[in-house]
Amino acid sequence: MKRILIVYDTKGGSTWEIIGWIRDGAISQGASVDIKSVREVDNLDYDLIVTGSPIYGEQPMGSIINFLTRDDLTNKNIALFVVCFAGVFGLRNFMVRRYLDEMRSICKGHVVSMTSFDAATGPWRKLNREICYDYGREIAGAPVRRPKVVGTA
Numbered sequence: 001m002k003r004i005l006i007v008y009d010t011k012g013g014s015t016w017e018i019i020g021w022i023r024d025g026a027i028s029q030g031a032s033v034d035i036k037s038v039r040e041v042d043n044l045d046y047d048l049i050v051t052g053s054p055i056y057g058e059q060p061m062g063s064i065i066n067f068l069t070r071d072d073l074t075n076k077n078i079a080l081f082v083v084c085f086a087g088v089f090g091l092r093n094f095m096v097r098r099y100l101d102e103m104r105s106i107c108k109g110h111v112v113s114m115t116s117f118d119a120a121t122g123p124w125r126k127l128n129r130e131i132c133y134d135y136g137r138e139i140a141g142a143p144v145r146r147p148k149v150v151g152t153a
Helices: 014-027 062-068 092-106 122-139
Strands: 003-008 032-037 048-056 077-084 110-118
Touching: 003 014, 003 062, 014 032, 014 048, 014 077, 014 122, 048 062, 048 092, 062 092, 077 092, 092 110, 110 122
Parallel strands: 003 032, 003 048, 048 077, 077 110
Antiparallel strands: none
């Protein structure tokens, strides 16, 4: 059974909701998942440490940046994610890549995965839930589900 720790910080609660969906997906694959705010982390004895931050003021939260520089992350497998509205406004590739690259560049661990999620509510919420759930399945070791290619006439 894969042991996963999800480390997060949040201000408005969107990140917390997303983490719940990621957890549910990982648990569906038999993983053991612990969730801790960045201030609660006292043990890093896990197979994977998933670290997520909402984006405020065009950057990840300082508490997450500080966490990623911890010396005890050396030789740990890390998955990074950000939560932001950039995708909703069509800026996903540029902005999100910048945020994730910044996090990866200072991370003391071995980054094995990076992704982003929309903080959107309303009509995007159901799709966002499915994406987060699938990501949880993936980090727990399930095969990645790819959309079917649809031909055009």
